[in-house]
Amino acid sequence: MNKQIVVALDYPSQKDAVNMAQRLDPSLCRVKVGKELFTRSGPAVVEALQSMGFDVFLDLKFHDIPNTVAQAVLAAAELGVWMVNVHASGGQKMMERTVELLEQKGVPKPLLIAVTVLTSMQREDLAGIGLDIEPIDQVKRLALLTEKSGFDGVVCSAQEAPMLRTLVSPEFKLVTPGIRPAGASADDQKRIVTPQDAIRDGSDYLVIGRPITQSEDPVKTLQDIISDLENI
């Protein structure tokens, strides 16, 4: 089992997150701890999920000066997380300093991932922050920068996966949120793709939150998605 699904535990408390995790199976999926949960519960929630056997993606999307981001990622590595992310728009020096510090400290390295263009954004949102560019072109630019900086992969929409697969090395990880099974509500996501299409198009990991966590039967929804993926 390749464990391609990362369930986003976007909950307001450790209790809620652990309740959901208890219904999931660490041999079938991984879990993500994001800003809301971490700001409320801190490292304790990461440790609780790890003690249940889950690989944890710590999604704090760091974006700051090189030293600050490198030290924050080091703290995440020392927590033993499986994956951690920064914003690629923090730039090459920020990412290179992070890789360098982890090497100097000799800690086991999590997968280092950089967010390109958030899956909630489309062309008009980029225009609003002064970027007169299609999301796919900005994703391409930031993914190449990320690879050059020594990181392991990017967060992007699976809509951009076919394009990226022709440009980056086969080992470079494509982590794709904005996943919506056919008929599911898009919520605040804009660049959405179904689970099967995302894998067919070259995603390595699918980050899925509300379609699973707000489903009437989260475990069945997760199992249905996994069986769809096994039938590709």
Ligand SMILES: O=C(O)c1cc(=O)[nH]c(=O)n1[C@@H]1O[C@H](COP(=O)(O)O)[C@@H](O)[C@H]1O
């Ligand atoms: O880095 C992320 O995980 C992330 C990047 C991105 O571009 N879009 C995005 O939705 N995410 C996260 O992925 C999860 C998606 O959740 P749902 O929209 O509920 O499936 C949320 O926890 C987001 O914070």
